[in-house]
Amino acid sequence: MALGNTPRSYGTVERTFHWLMALMILSVAPLGILAEGLPHDTAEAVARKALLFSLHKTLGVTIFLLALARLVWVAIQPRPAPLHPERRLETALAGWVHGFLYLSLVLVPLAGWVEHAATDGFAPILWPLGQSLPLVPKSPAVAEVAATLHVTFAWGLIGAIGLHLAGVVKHALVDRDATLARMVRGVEGGRGQAARHRGPALAALAVYAVAAGAALALMPSDRPASPPRLAEVASDWVVEEGALTFTVRQMGSEVTGSFGEWTAAIRFEQEPVAGRNGDVRVTIAMPSVTIGSVTSQAQEEEFFNVAGHPEAVFAADILPEGAGHVARGVLDLRGVEVPVDLPFDLEIDGETARMKGSVTLDRRDFAIGQSYADEATVGHDVRVDVALTARRAAAVE
Ligand code: HEM
């Protein structure tokens, strides 16, 4: 049995590619639709949804890699000639649909992969490679564009498969010709000049460009920036820049989130008085939390409950400890007060102070994620990292 195509038949390699990938596409698309439609209201539902998405993504990435190999093969192989070259419109239409299918096999999973790589969290691809991609930044905006393209292209592909199958059925039932037998058994058929896919592939590319443009144009524009939620605070040290982030293991991999809006009122003297260097009061606007693709879940009642408790406060004394310092106080988060020690390093250079500290909390102390009792979905430990640069108030113009 010939491995390669001839001008009148499909060889084993192309037929294997076709049926293997047809099977994979007909599995991956329903998996995506099913996963998308599942709820995520309980721990079990989240685990089920994540598993289906992980299967969807892993199968999808496999399709992408196979599609690249298939395109190379198709490019170097002869095209079997059409069975009815005199039916020019029908032959052209079949060519267009094939071109669109080939292109979709690459672009649909690629857009999905970019969406995945641009976000943190939720369902991982079920092997370690490819969770991130070179040139793809972790960015909600990139993820949103890629998601819009992925979903639009995926439905375009589903539509093209519908046309493709309608053609197959017509050839089998109306024409009763060798179309299906050529692809199933490799039998010979076809007359005239072997067709090339270049024209249809270019036309398909144009359809893609128009669809991408339309999808992007119809995307909801950016939400207007919300007004600041926290009042300014008087502070001896004014925070000029800083980051307040937290890291948790989710589905086995580390995911980092951050709070975009917080204030700090800091009193600090280098020489301790009665064993104290000063005090600090950090107020965090909880709705400003973001954590990759699970931001909205993190805001829900089960986790940070930002609607019920829009502010968290850490009020602490600053004490010397060893070579560094510790902020020893109480964190009030979701209405639960827990004593917290935050050790930190401090560097003071003239009027500028740089601090960096880290503490690991147990989410269960704050009754966060109570229905996720074990660590399979969300770990218990949450590492909080703070880094900031502040200037002495008198030195700020
Ligand atoms: C040929 C391969 C693929 C096909 C046919 C496909 C198809 C689909 C479909 C039909 C949906 C549901 C669309 C809807 O909401 O109506 C979907 C969703 C999704 N797929 Fe894929 N997919 C493929 C590959 C991938 C890959 C490789 C990834 C990531 C590595 C991926 C990630 C996703 C994600 C994250 C969603 C949810 C989209 C959202 O944010 O709303 N897909 N896919």
Ligand code: HEM
């Ligand atoms: C069970 C469903 C399917 C059936 C029965 C089927 C059947 C066929 C048949 C009979 C041909 C040969 C057409 C000809 O000689 O002109 C063909 C070609 C083709 N099919 Fe399918 N197909 C199916 C699913 C798919 C899917 C899901 C895809 C990809 C997304 C796909 C992609 C292609 C492509 C790209 C060609 C053109 C091959 C070439 O000439 O280079 N098919 N299919």
